[in-house]
Amino acid sequence: MKNNIMTDIHCHILPGIDDGAQNPDISGALLLSEQQQEVRQILFTPHFYAHDMKVEDYCRNRAAAFERMKETCDRLGLETALGAEVRMDEELFDIDFTDLRMGDSRYLLLEWPFLSGTFPLWGEEIVDILLRQGLTPVFAHIDRYDYFFGDEERLYHFLEKGCLFQVNADSCISRRRSPRVFELMKEGLVHIVGSDAHNTDKRPCHLKSAMEGIEKKLGPNTAEFLMENADAVFHDREIDGLKKPRRKKLFGIF
Ligand SMILES: [Fe+2]
Structure with missing residues (x-):
């Protein structure tokens, strides 16, 4: 991790815009915790729900919320960009994704539904629409869904x-x-x-602690790979060195 810049590409730090920080004081404390965790680049990704907000209104609110924290970000030496955590929603079939991308990049942070616990088959059509538009979907916190976390075959399918x-x-x-x-x-x-930081008590930023744990368990190359990828998203570079995972043998066929 020595040469890598720590980048957080997923957080809810902007004030009063979603279920994350509720006011500029909490946002300030979260920004400080990011800085203490050695984060130097942050993509702000407030929730976007297509069924109850318009992209224009969302972007206006997001810009206003960012304006309130800009000075603090500058003071803490944080480089920033605006993104969104886009909830998978059937309304997404009719949406222009341009202003929901992570910064001006090709990447879009996509949150799958977890209420039902079952994989929404129509979700793949949304993924295909994004890919056809030249966007790369980044699935948010796959660790929170049994249908991804417990199903490598499904992950391989979307990786491919x-x-x-x-x-x-x-x-x-x-x-x-x-x-x-x-x-x-x-x-x-x-x-x-990503930190997915929402608040200072229950869901703060643990990025550095996480990277140290990964480095200890899996070695510096894995930690560097992960940090490098976050930096690549922030700066809209292609991600290098994607492993082409070998599928597990199914019935000994391949
Ligand atoms: Fe999130």
């Missing part, structure tokens, strides 16, 4: 299509969840770690 997978820093330091996260990292099925 060109999707990327993010896990939350919390899961990398959780005694219960980290063994599975590390297994997926070894398989090449995790590309980015």
Whole structure:
């Protein structure tokens, strides 16, 4: 990790815009915690729900919320960009994704639904639309869905299509969840770690702690690969060195 700049590509730090920081004081404390975790680049990704907001209104609110924190970001030496965590929604069939991308990049942070617990088959059509538009979907916190976290075949399927997978820093330091996260990292099925920070008490930024744990468990190359990928998203570079994971043998056929 020595030469890598720490980048957080997923967080809810902007004030009063979603279920993350509720006011500029909490946002300021979260920004400070990001800086203390050695994060130098942050993509702000407030929730976007297509069924109850218009892209124009969302962007206006996001810009206003950012304006309130810009000075603090500058003072802390943080480079910033605006993105969105786009909830998978049937309304997305009719939407222009341009202003929802992560910065001006080709990447779009996509959050799958978790209420039903079952994989929404129509979601793949949305993924195909994004890919056809030249966008790369980054699946947010795959560690939070049994239908991804527990199903490598499904992850391989979307990896081969060109999707990327993010896990939350919390899961990398959780005694219960980290063994599975590390297994997926070894398989090449995790590309980015994000903080998904929402507040200072229950969901703060644990990025550095997570990267230290990963480095200890899987070695510096894995930690560097993950940080490099977050930097690539921030600067709209292609992600290098994607492992082409070998599928597990199914009935001995391949
Ligand atoms: Fe999030």
